[in-house]
Amino acid sequence: MHQPANAAISSIYYDYTVHQPWLPSQHPAQPLHPVVIAGGGPVGLTAALELARFGVPCVLLESEQQVCEGSRAIVFTRRSMEILQQVGVAERVTHNGLPWRFGNSFYRGQRVFRMEAPHDDNDRFGPMINLQQQFLEQYLVEACEANPLIDLRWGNRVTAVAQHADHAQLQVDTPEGPYTLQTEWLVASDGARSAIRSLLDLKLEGASYEGRFVIADIRIELPLPTERLAFFDPEWNRGNTVLLHREPLGIWRVD
Ligand SMILES: Cc1cc2nc3c(=O)[nH]c(=O)nc-3n(C[C@H](O)[C@H](O)[C@H](O)COP(=O)(O)OP(=O)(O)OC[C@H]3O[C@@H](n4cnc5c(N)ncnc54)[C@H](O)[C@@H]3O)c2cc1C
Structure with a gap:
Protein backbone atom coordinates (compact mmCIF):
# COMPACT_ATOMS: atom_id res chain seq x y z
CA MET A 1 0.00 0.00 0.00
CA HIS A 2 1.32 3.42 -0.96
CA GLN A 3 2.26 5.45 2.13
CA PRO A 4 3.52 8.91 1.15
CA ALA A 5 5.24 10.92 3.90
CA ASN A 6 2.60 12.77 5.90
CA ALA A 7 4.84 14.81 8.17
CA ALA A 8 5.70 18.26 6.83
CA ILE A 9 9.17 18.43 5.28
CA SER A 10 11.44 20.84 7.14
CA SER A 11 13.05 23.72 5.29
CA ILE A 12 14.83 26.97 6.19
CA TYR A 13 12.72 29.02 3.78
CA TYR A 14 9.50 27.18 2.93
CA ASP A 15 6.51 26.15 5.10
CA TYR A 16 5.25 22.89 3.68
CA THR A 17 1.55 22.04 3.58
CA VAL A 18 0.63 18.34 3.78
CA HIS A 19 -2.39 17.89 1.51
CA GLN A 20 -5.09 15.36 2.28
CA PRO A 21 -4.82 12.20 0.16
CA TRP A 22 -7.60 11.42 -2.33
CA LEU A 23 -9.16 8.09 -1.25
CA PRO A 24 -11.19 5.88 -3.62
CA SER A 25 -13.67 4.81 -0.88
CA GLN A 26 -14.86 8.42 -0.59
CA HIS A 27 -15.72 8.73 -4.29
CA PRO A 28 -18.17 7.02 -6.66
CA ALA A 29 -17.07 4.53 -9.34
CA GLN A 30 -14.71 5.92 -11.94
CA PRO A 31 -15.92 6.69 -15.50
CA ARG A 72 15.70 22.14 -7.28
CA ALA A 73 14.97 24.66 -10.05
CA ILE A 74 15.67 28.24 -9.05
CA VAL A 75 16.01 30.12 -12.36
CA PHE A 76 13.08 30.67 -14.70
CA THR A 77 13.66 32.13 -18.13
CA ARG A 78 11.55 34.56 -20.12
CA ARG A 79 10.07 31.73 -22.20
CA SER A 80 9.03 29.84 -19.06
CA MET A 81 7.43 33.05 -17.79
CA GLU A 82 5.39 33.35 -21.00
CA ILE A 83 4.04 29.84 -20.42
CA LEU A 84 3.36 30.62 -16.75
CA GLN A 85 1.50 33.76 -17.82
CA GLN A 86 -0.79 31.65 -20.01
CA VAL A 87 -1.77 29.58 -16.98
CA GLY A 88 -2.19 32.60 -14.71
CA VAL A 89 0.71 32.41 -12.25
CA ALA A 90 3.34 34.71 -13.81
CA GLU A 91 2.28 37.69 -11.69
CA ARG A 92 2.97 35.83 -8.43
CA VAL A 93 6.36 34.66 -9.71
CA THR A 94 7.29 38.21 -10.78
CA HIS A 95 6.06 39.64 -7.49
CA ASN A 96 8.02 37.21 -5.30
CA GLY A 97 11.03 36.35 -7.48
CA LEU A 98 14.31 38.20 -8.05
CA PRO A 99 14.93 39.35 -11.64
CA TRP A 100 18.46 39.39 -13.05
CA ARG A 101 20.30 39.53 -16.34
CA PHE A 102 24.02 39.69 -15.61
CA GLY A 103 26.42 36.85 -14.93
CA ASN A 104 30.11 36.84 -14.06
CA SER A 105 32.52 33.98 -14.76
CA PHE A 106 35.83 33.79 -12.93
CA TYR A 107 38.75 31.51 -13.81
CA ARG A 108 41.29 31.10 -11.02
CA GLY A 109 40.14 34.30 -9.39
CA GLN A 110 40.08 36.50 -12.50
CA ARG A 111 36.89 37.59 -14.19
CA VAL A 112 37.06 36.25 -17.75
CA PHE A 113 33.49 36.82 -18.94
CA ARG A 114 30.51 39.02 -18.15
CA MET A 115 27.21 37.79 -19.51
CA GLU A 116 24.64 40.48 -20.28
CA ALA A 117 21.34 39.01 -21.37
CA PRO A 118 19.56 41.32 -23.83
CA HIS A 119 16.50 43.14 -22.56
CA ASP A 120 14.23 45.52 -24.41
CA ASP A 121 11.69 47.94 -22.92
CA ASN A 122 9.02 46.13 -24.91
CA ASP A 123 9.85 42.73 -23.37
CA ARG A 124 7.04 41.56 -21.15
CA PHE A 125 9.41 39.71 -18.80
CA GLY A 126 13.05 40.04 -17.83
CA PRO A 127 15.49 37.44 -19.18
CA MET A 128 15.70 35.51 -15.89
CA ILE A 129 13.98 35.41 -12.53
CA ASN A 130 15.03 33.46 -9.43
CA LEU A 131 12.47 31.70 -7.28
CA GLN A 132 12.61 28.40 -5.40
CA GLN A 133 10.69 25.59 -7.14
CA LEU A 200 6.11 0.99 -21.10
CA ASP A 201 9.75 0.07 -21.76
CA LEU A 202 10.45 3.46 -23.35
CA LYS A 203 13.96 4.84 -23.46
CA LEU A 204 14.94 8.47 -23.00
CA GLU A 205 17.31 9.21 -25.87
CA GLY A 206 20.21 11.61 -25.62
CA ALA A 207 23.64 12.07 -24.14
CA SER A 208 24.48 12.09 -20.47
CA TYR A 209 27.63 12.71 -18.50
CA GLU A 210 28.77 11.87 -15.02
CA GLY A 211 29.19 14.58 -12.45
CA ARG A 212 28.83 14.98 -8.72
CA PHE A 213 27.24 18.07 -7.27
CA VAL A 214 26.72 19.34 -3.78
CA ILE A 215 23.83 21.78 -3.57
CA ALA A 216 23.26 23.92 -0.50
CA ASP A 217 20.86 26.73 0.38
CA ILE A 218 22.42 29.12 2.87
CA ARG A 219 20.76 32.02 4.66
CA ILE A 220 23.25 34.88 4.64
CA GLU A 221 23.25 38.62 4.00
CA LEU A 222 25.80 39.37 1.25
CA PRO A 223 26.29 42.89 -0.14
CA LEU A 224 26.16 41.63 -3.73
CA PRO A 225 23.74 42.35 -6.58
CA THR A 226 21.45 39.65 -8.01
CA GLU A 227 23.89 38.35 -10.62
CA ARG A 228 24.98 34.81 -11.33
CA LEU A 229 28.51 34.03 -10.15
CA ALA A 230 30.48 31.14 -11.63
CA PHE A 231 33.92 30.28 -10.23
CA PHE A 232 36.04 27.87 -12.29
CA ASP A 233 39.00 26.30 -10.50
CA PRO A 234 39.03 28.87 -7.69
CA GLU A 235 42.06 28.78 -5.40
CA TRP A 236 39.74 28.10 -2.44
CA ASN A 237 38.32 24.97 -4.15
CA ARG A 238 40.88 23.73 -6.67
CA GLY A 239 39.72 21.58 -9.57
CA ASN A 240 36.05 22.34 -8.97
CA THR A 241 33.37 24.69 -10.26
CA VAL A 242 31.16 26.66 -7.90
CA LEU A 243 27.96 28.48 -8.91
CA LEU A 244 26.27 31.08 -6.73
CA HIS A 245 22.75 32.47 -7.06
CA ARG A 246 20.78 34.85 -4.88
CA GLU A 247 17.32 33.49 -4.09
CA PRO A 248 14.38 35.25 -2.39
CA LEU A 249 14.11 35.36 1.44
CA GLY A 250 17.80 36.01 2.06
CA ILE A 251 18.92 32.63 0.70
CA TRP A 252 21.99 31.95 -1.45
CA ARG A 253 22.13 28.77 -3.48
CA VAL A 254 25.58 27.22 -3.81
CA ASP A 255 26.18 24.46 -6.40
C1 LIG B 1 19.06 18.71 -7.04
C2 LIG B 1 18.36 19.33 -8.24
C3 LIG B 1 18.69 20.62 -8.66
C4 LIG B 1 18.07 21.18 -9.76
N1 LIG B 1 18.39 22.47 -10.13
C5 LIG B 1 17.76 23.04 -11.18
C6 LIG B 1 18.01 24.41 -11.57
O1 LIG B 1 18.79 25.11 -10.95
N2 LIG B 1 17.36 24.92 -12.63
C7 LIG B 1 16.46 24.17 -13.34
O2 LIG B 1 15.87 24.68 -14.30
N3 LIG B 1 16.19 22.91 -13.00
C8 LIG B 1 16.81 22.32 -11.94
N4 LIG B 1 16.50 21.06 -11.59
C9 LIG B 1 15.57 20.32 -12.44
C10 LIG B 1 14.10 20.62 -12.12
O3 LIG B 1 13.88 20.40 -10.75
C11 LIG B 1 13.27 19.69 -13.02
O4 LIG B 1 13.56 20.02 -14.37
C12 LIG B 1 11.77 19.79 -12.79
O5 LIG B 1 11.41 19.45 -11.48
C13 LIG B 1 11.09 18.85 -13.77
O6 LIG B 1 9.71 18.94 -13.58
P1 LIG B 1 8.77 17.72 -13.91
O7 LIG B 1 7.38 18.16 -13.59
O8 LIG B 1 9.10 17.19 -15.25
O9 LIG B 1 9.24 16.54 -12.91
P2 LIG B 1 9.30 16.51 -11.34
O10 LIG B 1 9.46 17.85 -10.75
O11 LIG B 1 10.28 15.44 -10.98
O12 LIG B 1 7.84 16.02 -10.94
C14 LIG B 1 7.42 14.70 -11.12
C15 LIG B 1 6.29 14.45 -10.14
O13 LIG B 1 5.76 13.16 -10.42
C16 LIG B 1 5.50 12.50 -9.19
N5 LIG B 1 5.53 11.07 -9.49
C17 LIG B 1 6.62 10.30 -9.69
N6 LIG B 1 6.25 9.03 -9.98
C18 LIG B 1 4.89 9.01 -9.95
C19 LIG B 1 3.91 7.99 -10.15
N7 LIG B 1 4.26 6.73 -10.45
N8 LIG B 1 2.60 8.32 -10.03
C20 LIG B 1 2.22 9.60 -9.72
N9 LIG B 1 3.11 10.60 -9.51
C21 LIG B 1 4.42 10.30 -9.63
C22 LIG B 1 6.60 12.99 -8.25
O14 LIG B 1 6.22 12.87 -6.88
C23 LIG B 1 6.76 14.44 -8.67
O15 LIG B 1 5.95 15.32 -7.95
C24 LIG B 1 17.10 20.45 -10.48
C25 LIG B 1 16.76 19.16 -10.05
C26 LIG B 1 17.38 18.59 -8.95
C27 LIG B 1 16.99 17.19 -8.51
Missing part, protein backbone atom coordinates in the same frame (compact mmCIF):
# COMPACT_ATOMS: atom_id res chain seq x y z
CA LEU A 32 -13.66 6.76 -18.56
CA HIS A 33 -11.68 10.01 -18.29
CA PRO A 34 -10.59 12.03 -21.35
CA VAL A 35 -7.13 12.76 -19.84
CA VAL A 36 -5.17 11.52 -16.85
CA ILE A 37 -1.89 13.23 -15.98
CA ALA A 38 0.57 11.22 -13.88
CA GLY A 39 2.91 13.45 -11.87
CA GLY A 40 2.16 16.83 -10.30
CA GLY A 41 5.53 18.57 -10.68
CA PRO A 42 5.87 21.79 -12.71
CA VAL A 43 5.22 19.96 -16.00
CA GLY A 44 2.11 18.03 -14.90
CA LEU A 45 0.56 21.00 -13.08
CA THR A 46 1.15 23.29 -16.07
CA ALA A 47 -0.20 20.67 -18.49
CA ALA A 48 -3.41 20.40 -16.40
CA LEU A 49 -3.89 24.18 -16.44
CA GLU A 50 -3.20 24.38 -20.17
CA LEU A 51 -5.75 21.63 -20.90
CA ALA A 52 -8.30 23.44 -18.72
CA ARG A 53 -7.63 26.62 -20.69
CA PHE A 54 -8.88 24.72 -23.75
CA GLY A 55 -11.86 23.34 -21.84
CA VAL A 56 -10.45 19.80 -21.42
CA PRO A 57 -11.04 18.26 -17.97
CA CYS A 58 -8.37 16.03 -16.45
CA VAL A 59 -7.46 13.93 -13.43
CA LEU A 60 -4.01 14.83 -12.07
CA LEU A 61 -2.39 12.07 -9.99
CA GLU A 62 0.43 13.07 -7.63
CA SER A 63 2.24 10.41 -5.67
CA GLU A 64 3.25 12.65 -2.76
CA GLN A 65 1.18 14.91 -0.50
CA GLN A 66 3.54 17.89 -0.58
CA VAL A 67 5.33 19.95 -3.20
CA CYS A 68 8.91 19.04 -4.11
CA GLU A 69 11.58 18.50 -1.50
CA GLY A 70 14.98 20.18 -1.39
CA SER A 71 16.62 22.70 -3.65
CA GLN A 134 8.49 25.01 -4.06
CA PHE A 135 6.89 28.44 -4.51
CA LEU A 136 6.29 27.93 -8.22
CA GLU A 137 4.67 24.54 -7.54
CA GLN A 138 2.52 26.07 -4.79
CA TYR A 139 1.19 28.77 -7.16
CA LEU A 140 0.45 26.13 -9.79
CA VAL A 141 -1.24 23.85 -7.22
CA GLU A 142 -3.45 26.72 -6.01
CA ALA A 143 -4.42 27.54 -9.61
CA CYS A 144 -5.26 23.86 -10.23
CA GLU A 145 -7.30 23.58 -7.03
CA ALA A 146 -9.30 26.66 -8.02
CA ASN A 147 -10.13 25.18 -11.43
CA PRO A 148 -13.25 22.98 -11.56
CA LEU A 149 -11.94 21.15 -14.66
CA ILE A 150 -8.95 19.77 -12.71
CA ASP A 151 -9.33 16.85 -10.29
CA LEU A 152 -6.02 16.92 -8.37
CA ARG A 153 -5.47 13.73 -6.37
CA TRP A 154 -2.68 13.85 -3.78
CA GLY A 155 -1.11 10.60 -2.55
CA ASN A 156 -2.10 8.70 -5.73
CA ARG A 157 0.72 6.73 -7.31
CA VAL A 158 0.46 5.06 -10.75
CA THR A 159 1.86 1.52 -10.42
CA ALA A 160 0.77 -0.17 -13.69
CA VAL A 161 -0.36 0.81 -17.18
CA ALA A 162 -2.10 -1.37 -19.78
CA GLN A 163 -2.59 0.09 -23.26
CA HIS A 164 -5.69 -0.78 -25.31
CA ALA A 165 -6.79 0.34 -28.77
CA ASP A 166 -8.73 3.39 -27.58
CA HIS A 167 -7.85 3.81 -23.92
CA ALA A 168 -5.33 3.00 -21.21
CA GLN A 169 -6.05 1.32 -17.91
CA LEU A 170 -4.06 2.41 -14.87
CA GLN A 171 -3.49 0.85 -11.48
CA VAL A 172 -3.29 3.60 -8.90
CA ASP A 173 -2.12 2.98 -5.34
CA THR A 174 -3.30 5.16 -2.44
CA PRO A 175 -2.90 5.20 1.36
CA GLU A 176 -6.01 2.98 1.61
CA GLY A 177 -5.09 0.63 -1.26
CA PRO A 178 -5.30 0.45 -5.06
CA TYR A 179 -8.02 1.27 -7.60
CA THR A 180 -8.20 1.24 -11.39
CA LEU A 181 -8.71 4.19 -13.68
CA GLN A 182 -9.45 4.32 -17.39
CA THR A 183 -8.43 7.17 -19.64
CA GLU A 184 -8.44 8.01 -23.33
CA TRP A 185 -5.09 9.81 -22.97
CA LEU A 186 -2.34 9.45 -20.40
CA VAL A 187 0.23 12.23 -19.91
CA ALA A 188 3.41 10.92 -18.27
CA SER A 189 4.90 13.83 -16.33
CA ASP A 190 6.33 11.74 -13.52
CA GLY A 191 9.82 13.17 -13.73
CA ALA A 192 13.28 12.29 -14.96
CA ARG A 193 13.11 8.75 -13.56
CA SER A 194 9.59 8.20 -14.91
CA ALA A 195 8.03 4.96 -13.70
CA ILE A 196 5.59 5.13 -16.60
CA ARG A 197 8.39 5.27 -19.14
CA SER A 198 9.89 2.17 -17.48
CA LEU A 199 6.52 0.40 -17.35
